[in-house]
Amino acid sequence: MDSVLPNSLRNAPDARGRFGEFGGRYVAETLMPLILELEAAYEAAKADPAFQTELEYYLKHYVGRPSPLWRAERLSKELGGAKIYFKREELNHTGAHKINNCLGQILLAKRMGKTRIIAETGAGQHGVATATVCALFGLPCTIYMGAVDVERQKPNVFRMKLLGAEVVPVSSGSATLKDAMNDALRDWVANVRDTFYIIGTSAGPHPYPAMVRDFQCVIGNEAREQLMEAEGRLPDIAIACVGGGSNAIGLFHPFLDEETVKLIGVEAAGKGLETHEHAASLNKGRPGVLHGNRTYLLQDEDGQIIEAHSISAGLDYPGIGPEHSWLHDIKRVEYVGVTDAEALAAFRLCTRTEGIIPALESSHAIAHVAKIAGHMDKDQIILLNLSGRGDKDIFAVAQHLGVEL
Amino acid sequence: MSRIAGVFAGLKAEGRAALIPFVEAFDPDRATSLTLLKGMAENGADIIEVGMPFTDPMADGPTIQAAGRRGLLAGATLKGTLALVAEFRADNAHTPIVLMGYLNPICSYGVAAFCQDAAKAGVDGLIIVDLPTEEADLVLPDAGKNGLDVIRLIAPTTTDERLPKVLEGSSGFVYYVSITGITGTRTASAEDLARDIPRIRAATTLPIAVGFGVRTPEQAATVAKFADGAIVASALIETLRRENAEAVLRDVKALSAGVKGARAA
Numbered sequence A: 001m002d003s004v005l006p007n008s009l010r011n012a013p014d015a016r017g018r019f020g021e022f023g024g025r026y027v028a029e030t031l032m033p034l035i036l037e038l039e040a041a042y043e044a045a046k047a048d049p050a051f052q053t054e055l056e057y058y059l060k061h062y063v064g065r066p067s068p069l070w071r072a073e074r075l076s077k078e079l080g081g082a083k084i085y086f087k088r089e090e091l092n093h094t095g096a097h098k099i100n101n102c103l104g105q106i107l108l109a110k111r112m113g114k115t116r117i118i119a120e121t122g123a124g125q126h127g128v129a130t131a132t133v134c135a136l137f138g139l140p141c142t143i144y145m146g147a148v149d150v151e152r153q154k155p156n157v158f159r160m161k162l163l164g165a166e167v168v169p170v171s172s173g174s175a176t177l178k179d180a181m182n183d184a185l186r187d188w189v190a191n192v193r194d195t196f197y198i199i200g201t202s203a204g205p206h207p208y209p210a211m212v213r214d215f216q217c218v219i220g221n222e223a224r225e226q227l228m229e230a231e232g233r234l235p236d237i238a239i240a241c242v243g244g245g246s247n248a249i250g251l252f253h254p255f256l257d258e259e260t261v262k263l264i265g266v267e268a269a270g271k272g273l274e275t276h277e278h279a280a281s282l283n284k285g286r287p288g289v290l291h292g293n294r295t296y297l298l299q300d301e302d303g304q305i306i307e308a309h310s311i312s313a314g315l316d317y318p319g320i321g322p323e324h325s326w327l328h329d330i331k332r333v334e335y336v337g338v339t340d341a342e343a344l345a346a347f348r349l350c351t352r353t354e355g356i357i358p359a360l361e362s363s364h365a366i367a368h369v370a371k372i373a374g375h376m377d378k379d380q381i382i383l384l385n386l387s388g389r390g391d392k393d394i395f396a397v398a399q400h401l402g403v404e405l
Numbered sequence B: 001m002s003r004i005a006g007v008f009a010g011l012k013a014e015g016r017a018a019l020i021p022f023v024e025a026f027d028p029d030r031a032t033s034l035t036l037l038k039g040m041a042e043n044g045a046d047i048i049e050v051g052m053p054f055t056d057p058m059a060d061g062p063t064i065q066a067a068g069r070r071g072l073l074a075g076a077t078l079k080g081t082l083a084l085v086a087e088f089r090a091d092n093a094h095t096p097i098v099l100m101g102y103l104n105p106i107c108s109y110g111v112a113a114f115c116q117d118a119a120k121a122g123v124d125g126l127i128i129v130d131l132p133t134e135e136a137d138l139v140l141p142d143a144g145k146n147g148l149d150v151i152r153l154i155a156p157t158t159t160d161e162r163l164p165k166v167l168e169g170s171s172g173f174v175y176y177v178s179i180t181g182i183t184g185t186r187t188a189s190a191e192d193l194a195r196d197i198p199r200i201r202a203a204t205t206l207p208i209a210v211g212f213g214v215r216t217p218e219q220a221a222t223v224a225k226f227a228d229g230a231i232v233a234s235a236l237i238e239t240l241r242r243e244n245a246e247a248v249l250r251d252v253k254a255l256s257a258g259v260k261g262a263r264a265a
């Protein structure tokens, strides 16, 4: 990896876990000592070559890394502009980028002597990835999942159970991802001594946002090298969908200091940014504190959290990782919205032109590419993170297309 | 001397601990909350803790979560909760009110404005669950300026080395979360308390109140033997749900008797 300059955008967070005014550690005192213990353990692991070597071993032989960089020629041609490359995280074992982070965290859990794993999940991708690494290392695992998501992601629920996880449907609040995270935090508070909480995105209290980002940076680091090899230069645009923001920050971070690379994060605009049914915390929210960090949130005038909406369960979260809030405020990354309908159209476009069924989450990024690629020159390059595959979504898509399976 | 310090000084002279019952604001409506506040003060509450409803109360168990949801449905806002306290304060000048809640609604209101308005309404102290000592500089200056006590949580996981840091800038009393867990679940035993309370005493001269899992008069009495206050929340919310406000006041009276008899026995 290349070195980080002193005035680099890659030095955040500071010692208090802050990215500008965002991030921090807003948790109850019961958890605070654990968060500090985790931070110390992670810093030690990060500096330990043996830990890195072990992680690389699993990433290579178990996950199947490096994931390919694919030149999407038919899609590029159809859109009639920039050259589009897919970073194919959907080819990872378990079908999404989530496992990069799960492996990092479970190796850390083992190092810390923890004997039980918990996690929250929205689409079920992080839940499946967590259940998978728990099966691999023989650790018991409990996955919290909103009752609404249990209903709309049945195949993943079954997968988690097959892998030996206990899946706990959460019916409090809006019964989606944020509530699953609340209950996972409650479990952690009650089982502090033996339990490790594998958070699935670059959110939560410090050190999670930085740690998850570090584990996901393998995406951007590989893509950068692969693109240099294929094209001899950096992309003009790097783009990814943002739920909590882990796949996006993993792609963006290695490019943050490259002024020529435009970075675009795509939020779920649900039924439209002008409606109240979306998950666009950066475009439509304001800063607040939830799940241990200060960040942009969807909230009402009284500071109560508003339910998010997206066709894709993985983007259906009223917050966003704190590093994205900072990158938004300093205008290093542009955050745009893509609606349910646009994502569905992109899902079909990608499937039809490339023979790749993308996750509905990733389809949001593809939809924005479909909007901009045609206005770019043929020698310009877009690097898109194809964060996951869409097998899990075929039931939801069929329903929206009015097809009965 | 603050109202809270005054109460603990008086109780020390009496040789007993404080009973601190909890009311979730607007559960199930404003009128009931006001009835409970007034009635609790008349039935043995030494201090009253008022919950400020939040959509995502991550340290609370199912009982307080549900109470908060009912409060929000009944139209609870921070402003409304402060107005409720102000109305109670209009004819009770002696019972301290401590607000318990989460940071986001306070940030949304504006920390400075909130501390000012809370003091004006007659609030005496704040317990902000998701504001650990590491982040407390967000609230301490404004709370101090307005004479509000910032009451800190201490947990079984708080190490001896960490205690002085956690207690830095805290006043009023110390809230000992006697179990590792969420509200209304497990209960700490006499042995647990005999081990834990002296550890905290060694680090502070502030009174120590114990909460999370104190339900019955017997448990309140056990807590009162070791600590300076017993906080009861989920059990009272359940009584309100199952029966009515009158029944809650009956329970408060019984809890108060438990606390009063603790050291005599």
Ligand SMILES: Cc1ncc(COP(=O)(O)O)c(C=O)c1O
Pocket: A096, A097, A122, A123, A124, A125, A126, A200, A201, A202, A241, A242, A243, A244, A245, A246, A247, A248, A313, A314, A315, A359, A361, A362, A387, A388, A389
């Ligand atoms: C395929 C896929 N992409 C993206 C996301 C969104 O998460 P993040 O923003 O953390 O990458 C998810 C979450 O479940 C996902 O499954």
